[in-house]
Amino acid sequence: MSAEPSERSDLPAMAGTPATPPASHQRRKAERPSELLDAALQLFVEKGFAATKTEDIARLAGVSKGTLYLYYTSKEDLLREVIxxxxxxxxxxxxxxxxxxxxxxxxxxxxxxxxxxxxxxxxxxxxxxxxxxxxxxxxxxxxxxxxxxxxxxxxxxxxxxxxxxxxxxxxxxxxxxxxxxxxxxxxxxxxxxxxxxxxxxxxxxxxxxxxxxxxxxxxxxxxxxxxxxx
CATH class of the missing domain: 1.10.357.10 (Tetracycline Repressor, domain 2)
Known part of the structure; x- marks a missing residue:
């Protein structure tokens, strides 16, 4: 499963350009698991656990469904982490x-x-x-x-x-x-x-x-x- 384009680039770094991504990008990635948990909890409470779909959680968190699975293996895994x-x-x-x-x-x-x-x-x-x-x-x-x-x-x-x-x-x-x-x-x-x-x-x-x-x-x-x- 591939990551989002914003999360990885296969292009070589230009000469004189730092190889590491900007600090703000790193902070964004570090905050993503928490953002996914926030979105999951909001939808679990509003719609119920059974009615909530992983794509709904990803959409609310502003990421793709594939990105969600980079951090959590399933909806049940999200619930465990929420608790x-x-x-x-x-x-x-x-x-x-x-x-x-x-x-x-x-x-x-x-x-x-x-x-x-x-x-x-x-x-x-x-x-x-x-x-x-x-x-x-x-x-x-x-x-x-x-x-x-x-x-x-x-x-x-x-x-x-x-x-x-x-x-x-x-x-x-x-x-x-x-x-x-x-x-x-x-x-x-x-x-x-x-x-x-x-x-x-x-x-x-x-x-x-x-x-x-x-x-x-x-x-x-x-x-x-x-x-x-x-």
Whole structure:
């Protein structure tokens, strides 16, 4: 499969002309995988995974279909990279941040969870949650990928903070997994809402996300705390 003309030239370099392409061209090539992922995610969310064609993704990214295959082998490969780059890597960053935290579990959860979910909601990563919720039934491989790349490490991150609070006496001896689900489920639906009802200009459909996230995390923390703050 041949590359785009703009990506390779078979003409010999003229005398006195640098053999290497301009720096701007190199930057363009370096940015192309990310541009393809942006286009793929946008179309996956808007049209659904099944209805999206690779040529649609290439067209939106401004490249040929052949160029797309230079970077990603299939539509499934694009989906794997979307989940990995937009969600999985950020969970790994959260795990590192939690491991380095020296304060209380309550303080850690108030800051890390609010910041993490706000950043996720405000980025295109929020669309990944809507994509998985709407498509997973018809594509079991998405469910397996999501479990391995997101659900397990995400539960490890939040569950570890809850267990940390139990061990320190900050939290009651609650069922950790139940608390994880209690925290995550409403926030996942907040992401889905952004790309469904929240995208409609209908009265009563809007909400203030940061206020909701803070209130939600506060509600859970008060429920499991041994000494709730007044």
């Amino acid at each position: 990995s780059q937009r969600v999985s890597t950020r969970i790994a960053e959260g795990l590192a941040q939690a491991a380095a935290h020296q304060g209380s579990a309550t303080e850690l959860m108030r800051t890390l969870l609010v910041d993490w979910w706000m950043q996720t909601l405000e980025s295109d990563a929020s669309g990944v949650f809507k994509l998985v919720v709407s498509e997973v039934r018809n594509f079991p491989e998405i469910a397996e990928l999501w479990f391995n790349e997101v659900s397990q490490p995400g539960s490890q991150l939040i569950g570890g903070m809850v267990q940390r609070g139990i061990d320190s006496g900050e939290f009651r001896p609650v069922d950790v997994l139940s608390v994880v689900y209690s925290i995550v489920m409403p926030l996942v639906m907040l992401c889905v809402h952004r790309h469904s009802l929240g995208a409609c200009e209908c009265p009563g459909m809007s909400l203030e996300p940061q206020a909701f996230i803070r209130a939600h995390i506060d509600l859970v923390l008060r429920g499991i705390s041994t000494h709730p703050e007044p």
